[in-house]
Amino acid sequence: MECVVQGIIETQHVEEIPHEGLYSRQLRHLILFLLQHVEALEILLQGLCGVQRERLRIHELFLKNNPNLGTGSSEVRLLCDLEQTEPSWTVRHVGGAMRGAGADQISVLVRTMVESKVSKNVLRMFYVLGYRLDHELLRVGFSFQFNRGAQITVTVSSVNKMLKLHATDEAVPVTPGIQMVEVTAPASAENYTEVAAAVQSFCEYLAPLLHLSKPGVSTGVVPTAAAAAASLMSDGGGTPL
Incomplete structure (x- = not known):
């Protein structure tokens, strides 16, 4: 099983750069997409977690089977970690959320999840089993993994879609200006x-910058996130927590 909450954070774009000729094309591209709110969140997470961030570049393929007579539909995700020297593959099946009075009383979604490392020919194997590609995404960002009453992972990423099949180099943002x-x-x-309580407790530290809730429950962005981000950026994350 796993406990999970999600939220969104806005990104701020620099509209103009003076003295354009002083910048290389790559540096200009980087500055144009300066993510002030996301940088502030990274500073906050660095202070809270005490570990270095890990770069994230994950190619996600969503597969569905063609249900035959007497067989229900099924969906699995294939995850390819493109940050590794040799891309590694993982298969993941996310089950239904826990229901009942106990689940309603906590602000964290609890759901079943099965995950396993697989070899690089996994896509071919699932095609043989009758699965077909439904859609694919590219997630780019960073993550923190640490222990704080539970083994918690925080990922911050932009969600991108491919314009051509498997063309990760040509991916474009699904929601420009917003990261998940x-x-x-x-x-x-x-x-x-206990794990849900640990996750909920940790999320309270992130409240100045973003709302976190159960997947599927939209809470929008924090109106005062800009002020909180400016404060964190100005003191380099030295604000006592």
């Missing part, structure tokens, strides 16, 4: 309440 933040932690039927 996801906080997850593995759990079991015996300890999910």
